[in-house]
Amino acid sequence: MTKSLANFTGRMLLVGCGNMAGAMLDRWLQAGLDPSAVAIVDPFAQPRAGIGHFGSTADWKAAGGAADWIMLGMKPQQLGEVAADLAPIVTDDIHLLSILAGVSLADLAQRFPDARAQVRILPNLAARIGAGVSAVASLGDSDAAAVDALLAPLGTIVALADDMTMDLVTAFTGSGPAFVFRLIESYAAAGERLGLSPDDALKLATATFGGATALLAESGEKPGALIAQVASKGGTTQAGLDVLDSDGQLAALLTNVLRAARDRGRELADIARGDA
Numbered sequence: 358m359t360k361s362l363a364n365f366t367g368r369m370l371l372v373g374c375g376n377m378a379g380a381m382l383d384r385w386l387q388a389g390l391d392p393s394a395v396a397i398v399d400p401f402a403q404p405r406a407g408i409g410h411f412g413s414t415a416d417w418k419a420a421g422g423a424a425d426w427i428m429l430g431m432k433p434q435q436l437g438e439v440a441a442d443l444a445p446i447v448t449d450d451i452h453l454l455s456i457l458a459g460v461s462l463a464d465l466a467q468r469f470p471d472a473r474a475q476v477r478i479l480p481n482l483a484a485r486i487g488a489g490v491s492a493v494a495s496l497g498d499s500d501a502a503a504v505d506a507l508l509a510p511l512g513t514i515v516a517l518a519d520d521m522t523m524d525l526v527t528a529f530t531g532s533g534p535a536f537v538f539r540l541i542e543s544y545a546a547a548g549e550r551l552g553l554s555p556d557d558a559l560k561l562a563t564a565t566f567g568g569a570t571a572l573l574a575e576s577g578e579k580p581g582a583l584i585a586q587v588a589s590k591g592g593t594t595q596a597g598l599d600v601l602d603s604d605g606q607l608a609a610l611l612t613n614v615l616r617a618a619r620d621r622g623r624e625l626a627d628i629a630r631g632d633a
């Protein structure tokens with residue numbers, strides 16, 4: 358059942374509302390968030406019924422805009438221009454939330470020093486259906502109960518003591534869905550190459566990945582224990598696993614994938630700080 362936000366009383370401003378912030382907002386609205394308590398500053402955001410849309414922070418302010426929560430949902434590269442307009446508005450009664458990859462709590466505190474709290478959230482796209490993962494770390498008086506209430510309808514919440522590992526988590530769970538979609542796409546393409554029709558290949562691949570992850574989560578068993586239940590000695594699965602496991606190539610490939618994504622987060626932070 359969707360966790361309710363019907364009792365959430367804060368006024369929320371979203372600065373940048375594209376794929377990720379839009380997925381969070383749509384889930385929040387589904388969970389009962391009052392649209393009249395939300396405003397969006399984004400020159401290109403998709404309009405949503407009952408929500409005020411503004412092209413700039415100045416337009417929002419001129420229309421009498423006020424907020425208790427402000428969430429940064431644009432790209433990290435836009436932090437400089439956004440902060441120039443927004444920082445004077447972020448006073449000590451405002452919780453500043455950020456979903457920006459790379460941008461650290463220290464960077465947020467430097468850009469928005471007067472905020473009541475700086476809260477760094479790393480969500481993922483599955484938030485749209487309440488099956489996401491949100492890692493969260495904060496500075497200041499973050500009102501953890503209210504932050505948890507906001508994040509609960511989006512899926513699993515992982516509270517981190519600080520944001521030291523956030524760039525790795527960004528790669529792992531933030532970028533993660535794209536890596537999984539690519540694996541499924543490649544699995545389907547391999548099935549096609551060996552004779553399945555494109556429709557059957559994607560349908561079977563999606564159901565196989567979905568069923569396997571659901572079984573893993575529900576059974577509480579370790580992946581290795583479930584592999585042993587599928588792979589008969591000398592059978593078909595073992596023949597495939599022998600290829601997958603050869604020379605540790607899969608582990609090396611995935612480590613390189615995560616390292617590249619994590620390191621790009623650090624580069625984005627440099628760009629957001631104006632250091633690159």
Ligand SMILES: NC(=O)C1=CN([C@@H]2O[C@H](COP(=O)(O)OP(=O)(O)OC[C@H]3O[C@@H](n4cnc5c(N)ncnc54)[C@H](O)[C@@H]3O)[C@@H](O)[C@H]2O)C=CC1
Binds near residue numbers: 398399400431482
């Ligand atoms: N897409 C994802 O799965 C995830 C994204 N993120 C983070 O979310 C943020 C947004 O990413 P996406 O939604 O993928 O990008 P997006 O390109 O879909 O959305 C960005 C939005 O910002 C708006 N925008 C551009 N300049 C602006 C300005 N000056 N003021 C206000 N709005 C402005 C754009 O019109 C657009 O709607 C990034 O910082 C990214 O690191 C974090 C976790 C996952």
Ligand SMILES: O=C(O)[C@@H]1CCC=N1
Binds near residue numbers: 458527531532
């Ligand atoms: O690709 C990106 O930079 C963002 C951060 C995590 C997922 N999407």
